[in-house]
Amino acid sequence: MRMEQSTLGQRRKPALFITGAGGEVGHGLITSLSSNNSVDIVASDLRDLDEDLRSQCAETYLADVCDRDALDRLLSMYQVKEIYHLAAVLSTRAELAPEVAHQVNVNGTVNILQIAAEQGRMYGEPVKVVFPSSIAVYGFSSLAQKTEAGAVSEYEYCKPRTMYGCNKLYCEHLGRYYAHSYRQLAQDSVQGTDKNRGVVDFRCVRYPGLISAETIPTGGTSDFVPEMVHAAARGEAYTCFVREDSRIPFMTMPEAIDATLKLAAAPRNSLSQIVYNIASFSPSAGEVAELVKKYFPGADITFEPDERRQVIVDSWPEALDCSVAENDWGFKPSYTLEQAFEEYLVPKIIKQYESAT
Numbered sequence: 639m640r641m642e643q644s645t646l647g648q649r650r651k652p653a654l655f656i657t658g659a660g661g662e663v664g665h666g667l668i669t670s671l672s673s674n675n676s677v678d679i680v681a682s683d684l685r686d687l688d689e690d691l692r693s694q695c696a697e698t699y700l701a702d703v704c705d706r707d708a709l710d711r712l713l714s715m716y717q718v719k720e721i722y723h724l725a726a727v728l729s730t731r732a733e734l735a736p737e738v739a740h741q742v743n744v745n746g747t748v749n750i751l752q753i754a755a756e757q758g759r760m761y762g763e764p765v766k767v768v769f770p771s772s773i774a775v776y777g778f779s780s781l782a783q784k785t786e787a788g789a790v791s792e793y794e795y796c797k798p799r800t801m802y803g804c805n806k807l808y809c810e811h812l813g814r815y816y817a818h819s820y821r822q823l824a825q826d827s828v829q830g831t832d833k834n835r836g837v838v839d840f841r842c843v844r845y846p847g848l849i850s851a852e853t854i855p856t857g858g859t860s861d862f863v864p865e866m867v868h869a870a871a872r873g874e875a876y877t878c879f880v881r882e883d884s885r886i887p888f889m890t891m892p893e894a895i896d897a898t899l900k901l902a903a904a905p906r907n908s909l910s911q912i913v914y915n916i917a918s919f920s921p922s923a924g925e926v927a928e929l930v931k932k933y934f935p936g937a938d939i940t941f942e943p944d945e946r947r948q949v950i951v952d953s954w955p956e957a958l959d960c961s962v963a964e965n966d967w968g969f970k971p972s973y974t975l976e977q978a979f980e981e982y983l984v985p986k987i988i989k990q991y992e993s994a995t
Contacts, residue, residue, distance in 0.1 A: 658725030758837030882924030
């Protein structure tokens with residue numbers, strides 16, 4: 639679609655904006671929001687969205703979050719009330735091209751926060767920015783320290799060892815700044831008419847490893863669990879790249895979507911902090927392998943740790959303290975690990991591969 643500047647004085651349409659909409663989180667958010675929300679959805683990605691997603695949106699665009707001019711043009715016709723900023727270079731690719739990752743993950747986020755601030759100032763009401771972060775923001779110096787720490791809260795051990803983790807942690811701080819301290823020394827802030835404070839309502843949900851039945855894993859550092867399940871369903875041998883005792887928190891993709899929307903819907907005055915941990919279960923890789931073999935008795939799973947990826951997994955917590963999310967906006971896991979297999983993963987994955995044959 640051709641993008642036009644709105645004419646002066648023209649009333650802009652209320653809308654919510656989703657970046658990086660082509661991923662599975664984007665799919666889930668668009669499906670849920672389009673059925674429950676009367677505000678138009680404007681979605682963007684670097685690649686064409688599929689027809690089903692396009693049909694649920696008022697407009698879809700090919701756009702790079704690093705291109706501020708393009709973002710301004712595509713949003714010129716809308717009063718943006720809510721932004722879900724999903725566009726990012728994820729952990730594995732970020733380690734292969736760290737400078738590119740920084741450009742997309744940090745500069746792209748600054749563009750989104752600036753747009754939110756400008757729209758908030760223009761219309762006199764805060765723009766909500768919902769930002770998915772990651773357990774990659776954490777970093778332990780040793781496996782012993784990780785084991786001793788147990789379930790960690792949002793502000794402990796935040797010393798990431800990956801570019802993706804560094805980017806996400808910095809963007810969490812940027813969101814806090816835009817929400818509470820944006821342009822705090824500007825002239826309109828020191829004359830008692832602070833037009834900048836509170837123009838961005840920033841909310842961050844920190845994802846654990848995500849397990850999906852719908853999409854094929856793409857080699858992410860936490861993908862050893864979904865890779866096991868999908869390989870077993872295809873009847874293929876799988877060599878796991880971490881030790882059997884490797885343990886990090888996980889949740890299913892539908893739970894992540896539901897939690898993200900629940901945080902977005904929470905009254906602002908009920909939120910005691912900017913960043914929230916969420917997770918459902920914390921199995922070891924060996925425990926997952928045994929469960930896979932229960933449902934796929936012929937599964938061939940072996941363990942050959944990749945030292946470089948193992949070091950990264952060992953730097954992430956074995957469990958997350960989600961008590962603040964539970965208290966502030968009612969987060970609650972839907973599944974135990976066993977329930978996730980029984981009720982979600984196994985039936986959906988089997989159906990997916992049966993229909994493909």
